[in-house]
Amino acid sequence: MVTIKDISKQCDVSPATVSKALNGYGDVGKETTERILRAAREMHYMPNAAARQLKTNISHNIGVVFEDETMSGLTHEYFSQILNSAKNTVEALGYDITFISQSIGGRSFTEHCRYRKCDGVLIASVDFTSPAVRELIDSEFPTVTIDYSFNDHSCVMSDNVNGAYRLVHYLYDKGHRKIAFIHGEQTSVTQKRLSGFYKACGELGIDVPEEYVVEGRFHDTKVSAEATRRLMELKNPPTAIMYPDDFSYIGGSNQCERMGISIPGDLSVTGYDGIHLSQVIRPKLTTWYQDAVRIGEVSGRKLVECIEHKKSCIAEELLVDGKLLEGQTVRDISADLQNPV
Amino acid sequence: MVTIKDISKQCDVSPATVSKALNGYGDVGKETTERILRAAREMHYMPNAAARQLKTNISHNIGVVFEDETMSGLTHEYFSQILNSAKNTVEALGYDITFISQSIGGRSFTEHCRYRKCDGVLIASVDFTSPAVRELIDSEFPTVTIDYSFNDHSCVMSDNVNGAYRLVHYLYDKGHRKIAFIHGEQTSVTQKRLSGFYKACGELGIDVPEEYVVEGRFHDTKVSAEATRRLMELKNPPTAIMYPDDFSYIGGSNQCERMGISIPGDLSVTGYDGIHLSQVIRPKLTTWYQDAVRIGEVSGRKLVECIEHKKSCIAEELLVDGKLLEGQTVRDISADLQNPV
DNA sequence: GTAAATAGCGAAAACGTTTTCAACGATAAA
DNA sequence: TTTATCGTTGAAAACGTTTTCGCTATTTAC
Numbered sequence: 119m120v121t122i123k124d125i126s127k128q129c130d131v132s133p134a135t136v137s138k139a140l141n142g143y144g145d146v147g148k149e150t151t152e153r154i155l156r157a158a159r160e161m162h163y164m165p166n167a168a169a170r171q172l173k174t175n176i177s178h179n180i181g182v183v184f185e186d187e188t189m190s191g192l193t194h195e196y197f198s199q200i201l202n203s204a205k206n207t208v209e210a211l212g213y214d215i216t217f218i219s220q221s222i223g224g225r226s227f228t229e230h231c232r233y234r235k236c237d238g239v240l241i242a243s244v245d246f247t248s249p250a251v252r253e254l255i256d257s258e259f260p261t262v263t264i265d266y267s268f269n270d271h272s273c274v275m276s277d278n279v280n281g282a283y284r285l286v287h288y289l290y291d292k293g294h295r296k297i298a299f300i301h302g303e304q305t306s307v308t309q310k311r312l313s314g315f316y317k318a319c320g321e322l323g324i325d326v327p328e329e330y331v332v333e334g335r336f337h338d339t340k341v342s343a344e345a346t347r348r349l350m351e352l353k354n355p356p357t358a359i360m361y362p363d364d365f366s367y368i369g370g371s372n373q374c375e376r377m378g379i380s381i382p383g384d385l386s387v388t389g390y391d392g393i394h395l396s397q398v399i400r401p402k403l404t405t406w407y408q409d410a411v412r413i414g415e416v417s418g419r420k421l422v423e424c425i426e427h428k429k430s431c432i433a434e435e436l437l438v439d440g441k442l443l444e445g446q447t448v449r450d451i452s453a454d455l456q457n458p459v
Numbered sequence: 460m461v462t463i464k465d466i467s468k469q470c471d472v473s474p475a476t477v478s479k480a481l482n483g484y485g486d487v488g489k490e491t492t493e494r495i496l497r498a499a500r501e502m503h504y505m506p507n508a509a510a511r512q513l514k515t516n517i518s519h520n521i522g523v524v525f526e527d528e529t530m531s532g533l534t535h536e537y538f539s540q541i542l543n544s545a546k547n548t549v550e551a552l553g554y555d556i557t558f559i560s561q562s563i564g565g566r567s568f569t570e571h572c573r574y575r576k577c578d579g580v581l582i583a584s585v586d587f588t589s590p591a592v593r594e595l596i597d598s599e600f601p602t603v604t605i606d607y608s609f610n611d612h613s614c615v616m617s618d619n620v621n622g623a624y625r626l627v628h629y630l631y632d633k634g635h636r637k638i639a640f641i642h643g644e645q646t647s648v649t650q651k652r653l654s655g656f657y658k659a660c661g662e663l664g665i666d667v668p669e670e671y672v673v674e675g676r677f678h679d680t681k682v683s684a685e686a687t688r689r690l691m692e693l694k695n696p697p698t699a700i701m702y703p704d705d706f707s708y709i710g711g712s713n714q715c716e717r718m719g720i721s722i723p724g725d726l727s728v729t730g731y732d733g734i735h736l737s738q739v740i741r742p743k744l745t746t747w748y749q750d751a752v753r754i755g756e757v758s759g760r761k762l763v764e765c766i767e768h769k770k771s772c773i774a775e776e777l778l779v780d781g782k783l784l785e786g787q788t789v790r791d792i793s794a795d796l797q798n799p800v
Numbered sequence: 801g802t803a804a805a806t807a808g809c810g811a812a813a814a815c816g817t818t819t820t821c822a823a824c825g826a827t828a829a830a
Numbered sequence: 831t832t833t834a835t836c837g838t839t840g841a842a843a844a845c846g847t848t849t850t851c852g853c854t855a856t857t858t859a860c
Contacts, residue, residue, distance in 0.1 A: 119573070121846055132810045137848060147808055164573050168518070169846035171509040172815045179557075198539055205558055214575060216520075216557045217546055232460070232505050234555060339739040365736075372741045395706075395736065398680040400713045462816055473840045478818060488838055510816035513845045 120161045128157050140165070171235060180208050180421065181218040181236035183227055183254070184243050194337065195393040196363075196410050197243045200264060203414025204240060211422045213237065220250055227254045238425045240264070240417060246305075260424035260431075262417045265307050270433050272424060274417040276408040277437045278307050282314030282360070284442055285388050285406055289358045290322050293452030294386060297324065298356035300345045300366070302336040308362075311390075315360070327354070336362050339369030346370040350377060350385070357386060357451060364389035364396040364405055382449035392443050402445035412438045461502045469498050481506070512576060521549050521762065522559040522577035524568055524595070526584045535678065536734040537704075537751050538584045541605060544755025545581060552763045554578065561591055568595045579766045581605070581758060587646075601765035601772075603758045606648050611774050613765060615758040617749040618778045619648050623655030623701070625783055626729050626747055630699045631663050634793030635727060638665065639697035641686045641707070643677040649703075652731075656701070668695070677703050680710030687711040691718060691726070698727060698792060705730035705737040705746055723790035733784050743786035754779045 126133045138146050139154040171177045205215050218230045242264040267273040302308045319326050335341045361367045367389045392407030424431040467474040479487045480495040512518045546556050559571045583605035608614040643649045676682045702708045708730045733748030765772040
């Protein structure tokens with residue numbers, strides 16, 4: 119491996135000068151700088167990250183916390199996309215990404231980060247209420263969380279209030295007045311969607327029977343199928359169901375088929391996420407697209423900003439817009455409104 | 460941050476002794492060792508990875524090469540699972556994972572690995588024919604590839620020959636004699652599946668018209684839909700189609716619906732991969748399950764073995780078994796065999 | 801002309817480890 | 831008693847950087 123010392127010999131200058139030239143200090147002569155840079159290039163010099171880190175205490179390394187146990191992090195397309203996008207973003211800024219986990223040896227997230235001297239940590243798809251995450255949040259590391267907000271820490275979220283809000287509006291425009299909402303577990307994401315849901319319903323004068331709002335589970339087809347069954351067996355079933363995510367819709371769809379309910383003939387539905395799958399199945403799913411790529415970008419950028427300007431960087435909640443993907447799972451029943459069954 | 464020096468002061472021994480005690484050299488007295496370990500624990504000592512790496516030239520860090528451009532790596536459930544599983548495996552062995560990419564600055568995979576001083580590299584889901592990958596393979600780094608085999612390098616694959624072979628046999632048992640195969644791009648995986656396909660057909664005396672074997676694209680619903688259309692418009696259409704992967708099946712399924720072809724009533728189909736999705740859609744997909752978790756495990760283990768016993772570790776091709784997941788997309792038409800249409 | 805500022809460079813310390821080697825005292829062997 | 835052996839410890843060098851500070855030579859200001 120060629121080191122700074124090798125270059126210094128080659129160019130007949132001191133190691134100090136080489137280092138400075140390489141790092142663009144104004145401190146060294148123009149001609150010398152050029153000679154050094156050329157030599158470095160020709161000799162295929164690669165800085166030794168460990169040495170640099172040891173000296174500067176900067177690793178140019180960002181930790182990423184993903185859920186371990188259920189594997190639901192990496193396997194979830196939404197989060198995979200966020201991770202991938204964040205990775206590309208921070209890489210362009212000179213940072214690498216290392217997975218952080220609490221290992222068997224009882225090493226916590228925080229300790230793992232300390233061991234690897236992460237410059238900052240991106241936290242996504244994890245149980246945010248766990249003490250391990252709390253410890254990390256309270257630690258010395260700059261953090262950015264995704265889809266969950268801590269006080270005094272930056273956070274990137276897709277605009278869940280607006281997403282649910284707009285879906286309701288869309289359904290309303292299509293003539294729906296009996297709208298059910300199968301939502302995810304009690305998380306802050308769920309709460310925002312609920313608030314968007316109720317806000318829209320309130321504005322539009324839609325009456326929401328208690329039994330129309332049911333708790334499901336993200337990404338769980340069994341639960342969504344069961345919830346769908348219950349809803350459709352009501353004396354007064356809804357004309358539209360909003361699912362917590364695109365994947366859950368699959369369960370609902372299966373259930374409808376079992377019950378002889380046609381989508382969108384008898385029942386209109388919407389998903390959430392806008393993953394690839396939702397756009398290739400038939401009927402194409404009407405859903406709310408969360409801009410995962412953008413979320414990854416924004417969170418990566420924000421984290422790097424926090425790292426490099428720790429002082430001036432303020433904690434903030436960044437909202438990323440989504441958009442409605444109009445598919446074929448919502449029927450326009452506004453004509454029926456005049457003469458209801 | 461508490462260092463070895465701090466501990467040495469606390470325990471009234473030299474830093475050298477502390478280091479040795481911590482690393483379990485036999486070299487240091489029993490009582491002293493205990494004192495040191497206790498102090499380390501109490502003071503929350505964390506070794507400085509950079510310093511250690513600088514000295515030992517071992518980073519305990521494994522690079523992972525995933526496709527960048529199309530994002531098809533991380534977003535592909537099969538590969539996500541492999542990655543996740545490999546991650547868990549190597550973490551248990553004391554290694555962390557860092558993503559390796561060729562960055563904008565024109566840094567190649569190999570240079571990136573050198574910069575981070577990766578102890579070894581896992582290569583998956585990438586264009587294996589690219590010069591950048593070739594360079595990495597030829598470099599000083601121990602590598603393990605997934606689903607692609609280089610000479611003199613270890614490689615982990617699911618048993619693609621057997622997978623295709625067994626699918627054909629299964630279809631045959633259900634009475635199918637006209638079996639079409641939409642396969643993926645020309646990769647070594649595809650070639651193995653083709654060879655398994657032809658082997659089974661040969662053994663069973665199944666005649667394979669040339670037009671029954673068509674090149675599609677992995678994970679591409681449009682292409683699979685189009686290929687399905689062509690096949691079903693033949694004068695003599697197949698009674699069964701094998702798709703290159705579960706996702707591609709979605710495209711085929713849509714096409715069949717458009718053409719009024721019922722699955723499995725009029726056409727039997729199989730997928731490949733056995734991702735979550737395939738088991739929750741209706742009809743449930745009959746498919747070949749690739750044990751991604753096992754593949755990740757095996758490749759992680761093998762890589763660490765190569766790293767830690769560079770000398771004695773032989774390059775080998777490791778096959779991981781899969782299994783048939785019987786769904787509802789293959790109809791038993793053996794009764795029809797007696798009196799064909 | 802002198803004094804002061806500046807540009808360009810190098811010596812050396814430091815970052816936190818690991819590891820070699822020597823030294824020491826104590827014990828075993830001769 | 832002397833010598834060899836062993837177990838335990840420490841001094842010090844090394845890994846490849848970065849950065850401070852001081853030095854010289856040159857330029858600028860007066």
